[in-house]
Amino acid sequence: MNMINGGVCAAKGFKANGIHCGIRKNRTKRDLALIVSDVPAKAAAVYTTNLVKGAPLAVTKENIKDGIAQAIICNSGNANTCNANGIEIANAMCNLVSNEIGINANDVVVASTGVIGQPLDIAPIMGGMKELAEGLSYEGSQVAAEAIMTTDTVLKEIAVEFTVNGKSCRIGGIAKGSGMIHPNMATMLVFITTDVAISAEMLSKALSTDITNTFNMLSVDGDTSTNDMVTVLANGMAGNAIIDSEGEGFDAFMKALNTVTVALCRVIAGDGEGATKLLECTVSGAEDMETAKKCAKSVICSSLLKAAMFGADANWGRVLCAIGYSGANVDVTKIDVSFRSTAGEIEVCKDGFGVPFSEEKAKEILLEKEIEILVKVGNGPCTASAWGCDLTYDYVKINGDYRT
Amino acid sequence: MNMINGGVCAAKGFKANGIHCGIRKNRTKRDLALIVSDVPAKAAAVYTTNLVKGAPLAVTKENIKDGIAQAIICNSGNANTCNANGIEIANAMCNLVSNEIGINANDVVVASTGVIGQPLDIAPIMGGMKELAEGLSYEGSQVAAEAIMTTDTVLKEIAVEFTVNGKSCRIGGIAKGSGMIHPNMATMLVFITTDVAISAEMLSKALSTDITNTFNMLSVDGDTSTNDMVTVLANGMAGNAIIDSEGEGFDAFMKALNTVTVALCRVIAGDGEGATKLLECTVSGAEDMETAKKCAKSVICSSLLKAAMFGADANWGRVLCAIGYSGANVDVTKIDVSFRSTAGEIEVCKDGFGVPFSEEKAKEILLEKEIEILVKVGNGPCTASAWGCDLTYDYVKINGDYRT
Numbered sequence: 001m002n003m004i005n006g007g008v009c010a011a012k013g014f015k016a017n018g019i020h021c022g023i024r025k026n027r028t029k030r031d032l033a034l035i036v037s038d039v040p041a042k043a044a045a046v047y048t049t050n051l052v053k054g055a056p057l058a059v060t061k062e063n064i065k066d067g068i069a070q071a072i073i074c075n076s077g078n079a080n081t082c083n084a085n086g087i088e089i090a091n092a093m094c095n096l097v098s099n100e101i102g103i104n105a106n107d108v109v110v111a112s113t114g115v116i117g118q119p120l121d122i123a124p125i126m127g128g129m130k131e132l133a134e135g136l137s138y139e140g141s142q143v144a145a146e147a148i149m150t151t152d153t154v155l156k157e158i159a160v161e162f163t164v165n166g167k168s169c170r171i172g173g174i175a176k177g178s179g180m181i182h183p184n185m186a187t188m189l190v191f192i193t194t195d196v197a198i199s200a201e202m203l204s205k206a207l208s209t210d211i212t213n214t215f216n217m218l219s220v221d222g223d224t225s226t227n228d229m230v231t232v233l234a235n236g237m238a239g240n241a242i243i244d245s246e247g248e249g250f251d252a253f254m255k256a257l258n259t260v261t262v263a264l265c266r267v268i269a270g271d272g273e274g275a276t277k278l279l280e281c282t283v284s285g286a287e288d289m290e291t292a293k294k295c296a297k298s299v300i301c302s303s304l305l306k307a308a309m310f311g312a313d314a315n316w317g318r319v320l321c322a323i324g325y326s327g328a329n330v331d332v333t334k335i336d337v338s339f340r341s342t343a344g345e346i347e348v349c350k351d352g353f354g355v356p357f358s359e360e361k362a363k364e365i366l367l368e369k370e371i372e373i374l375v376k377v378g379n380g381p382c383t384a385s386a387w388g389c390d391l392t393y394d395y396v397k398i399n400g401d402y403r404t
Numbered sequence: 405m406n407m408i409n410g411g412v413c414a415a416k417g418f419k420a421n422g423i424h425c426g427i428r429k430n431r432t433k434r435d436l437a438l439i440v441s442d443v444p445a446k447a448a449a450v451y452t453t454n455l456v457k458g459a460p461l462a463v464t465k466e467n468i469k470d471g472i473a474q475a476i477i478c479n480s481g482n483a484n485t486c487n488a489n490g491i492e493i494a495n496a497m498c499n500l501v502s503n504e505i506g507i508n509a510n511d512v513v514v515a516s517t518g519v520i521g522q523p524l525d526i527a528p529i530m531g532g533m534k535e536l537a538e539g540l541s542y543e544g545s546q547v548a549a550e551a552i553m554t555t556d557t558v559l560k561e562i563a564v565e566f567t568v569n570g571k572s573c574r575i576g577g578i579a580k581g582s583g584m585i586h587p588n589m590a591t592m593l594v595f596i597t598t599d600v601a602i603s604a605e606m607l608s609k610a611l612s613t614d615i616t617n618t619f620n621m622l623s624v625d626g627d628t629s630t631n632d633m634v635t636v637l638a639n640g641m642a643g644n645a646i647i648d649s650e651g652e653g654f655d656a657f658m659k660a661l662n663t664v665t666v667a668l669c670r671v672i673a674g675d676g677e678g679a680t681k682l683l684e685c686t687v688s689g690a691e692d693m694e695t696a697k698k699c700a701k702s703v704i705c706s707s708l709l710k711a712a713m714f715g716a717d718a719n720w721g722r723v724l725c726a727i728g729y730s731g732a733n734v735d736v737t738k739i740d741v742s743f744r745s746t747a748g749e750i751e752v753c754k755d756g757f758g759v760p761f762s763e764e765k766a767k768e769i770l771l772e773k774e775i776e777i778l779v780k781v782g783n784g785p786c787t788a789s790a791w792g793c794d795l796t797y798d799y800v801k802i803n804g805d806y807r808t
Binding site: 049050051052053079081082083084115116117118221223224225226302303304307308310311313315316317318320321322323324325329330332349352353354391392393395396397398399400 | 452453454455456457483485486487488519520521522523625627628629630706707708711712714715717719720721722724725726727728729733734736753756757758795796797799800801802803804
């Protein structure tokens with residue numbers, strides 16, 4: 001498997017574009033993205049478990065229930081959620097795409113992100129649709145990725161090349177997500193495209209399996225958004241023998257998909273609102289995956305641990321504390337904790353008790369940009385990772401007055 | 405019922421003291437507290453549900469399993485948790501009290517609060533015990549309350565006078581708690597004393613019933629501490645006919661206890677680490693208490709809502725979002741939201757959708773020090789409140805480098 005350029009346009013037959021249409025006041029910020037496959041594609045999606053759901057999710061769910069989609073439209077600057085006319089506006093967005101590029105309105109995935117509870121005006125979207133469609137390009141991934149950003153400071157794009165039964169295939173994705181991130185069964189906005197030939201059923205299976213180890217193990221601030229969605233379109237243009245059951249081809253696809261999703265998780269966590277560091281907690285030695293996951297996620301969700309990491313303070317007691325209240329059934333007298341980064345690795349807790357360590361060395365390790373928190377909870381066979389970020393002054397600043 | 409002075413010394417027959425013994429380097433900060441009843445008292449306690457439990461909790465649990473205690477010793481500056489010799493040190497603290505004031509070591513409640521995972525040196529406690537005991541006084545509540553503070557900025561003390569079957573009784577408490585606060589079945593350190601005559605069984609029942617609506621509805625940062633404990637000692641010196649079953653007397657006691665615990669919840673929330681505001685979310689119209697509680701607690705736990713309150717931003721979408729992921733089964737199209745403070749009240753959401761409101765007026769309301777978030781989720785009979793605080797730069801600052 002090779003990392004390649006191109007994001008959502010890396011796979012054969014996918015064009016994209018992103019423009020400023022006027023939803024946002026800042027004219028230098030793109031706010032409308034479109035991704036289109038040359039041919040109808042198999043589609044799968046997972047959605048937020050929040051009971052308050054953005055209107056676009058309901059429309060998308062309806063549109064892809066036949067397992068087919070050909071385009072994705074997404075605006076930033078307004079979540080189109082908790083508005084009386086939300087469904088109407090989301091459908092209007094699909095119709096505009098349909099009319100402009102001549103595909104079925106039912107084959108459009110629609111998404112919105114931004115502030116909740118303010119009506120989304122269709123006028124700027126209508127006004128920008130022609131420019132958006134005319135600018136579609138096989139090199140358009142980056143501008144599409146820009147157009148879905150909200151408080152993101154880093155563009156989130158990745159693609160890899162892999163092989164299915166001798167055929168070269170590609171998969172790539174873009175994402176937005178910085179705050180209100182604590183996905184559950186789905187996440188933020190992630191759009192993945194691939195040219196692999198795969199049945200809708202296996203595509204859906206691949207996605208729903210993968211997210212339990214990737215986006216569901218990611219948290220910036222413990223808040224599960226109302227608009228989370230991950231979608232994948234597979235247009236089959238790679239020409240491989242179709243993947244319609246488990247086996248070697250499916251495994252190769254799962255591996256490629258996982259490479260894309262883990263990379264997006266890491267970049268989303270590292271670009272968490274106000275974050276200065278990416279935190280990766282890996283819990284090993286668990287008796288079962290559930291235990292490993294609960295522990296890892298609890299650690300990266302702890303506000304206290306997140307603040308300690310901001311201060312480069314090796315306060316491992318907060319790691320133990322977070323495991324203790326995680327709900328996981330572990331023997332606390334078997335827990336070992338180490339911190340690791342490019343500056344080295346240091347053990348700070350052994351069998352549930354503190355071990356003497358160099359505070360100076362620990363500080364050096366924790367001053368790096370990517371910190372691994374390594375936890376061993378016993379001698380079981382299961383390992384899980386979770387991703388998060390530090391808690392900083394800037395998180396508070398960004399969210400203290402988001403709407404204005 | 406009347407509010408009175410005196411804290412843990414308000415009830416008849418309780419002395420207290422607090423000194424600096426040297427666990428903390430700062431010589432102006434008291435770090436060791438002692439509360440003693442003139443006679444053996446009925447005792448009840450609830451403890452953290454964190455699997456990682458401070459050693460003092462294990463010792464206390466053992467000591468009060470007969471329902472009797474006569475003294476409480478508590479140090480700040482070190483949690484005596486995750487240390488190999490933790491139990492030994494906690495027992496040594498009880499023995500020192502026993503030797504100094506001539507009570508049974510098994511009748512001592514022991515507690516510690518501070519950093520986790522650093523050995524607690526018994527030497528300063530041993531050295532300070534004589535001074536601590538000699539200084540015990542019926543006016544000592546305040547210095548005891550000072551001695552248990554960690555990052556607290558406000559001394560937490562309350563007492564009320566109430567009547568049981570014609571007899572005047574008193575109950576009072578002190579508390580510490582500012583960060584690592586998200587109690588579950590117990591909380592922070594709260595020491596309550598009363599002179600009411602009550603059986604150990606009914607005392608325990610009163611406490612465990614009360615905390616489900618008080619300390620378990622409190623959160624500063626979502627982190628459940630390893631050392632949370634609420635204890636109540638009832639020495640019977642008020643001379644009322646003993647409360648040994650449900651009825652009028654028990655109800656009067658429950659009401660007094662609840663007054664004390666709600667007051668302590670509010671002061672703990674308002675003094676949350678870095679907090680500038682107390683948040684109280686009251687959810688009404690729920691079909692059952694579980695639903696009301698889940699919604700209220702989810703709202704005051706949301707980092708995004710907490711940051712918005714810091715910025716006095718009426719971002720009600722975050723209230724709906726938090727209810728949506730709370731796990732409570734509510735109809736989101738029935739949710740109304742208002743904000744209220746001494747500056748007035750403003751409705752911002754009706755039936756799940758935004759309503760037009762004056763941003764200026766909302767700002768004015770949210771700039772106050774105590775904010776009520778009023779949520780109606782339907783027409784059911786149940787109402788619950790939860791307490792929290794805003795998320796500020798200072799929370800991050802305080803926790804970025806706590807250990808040094």
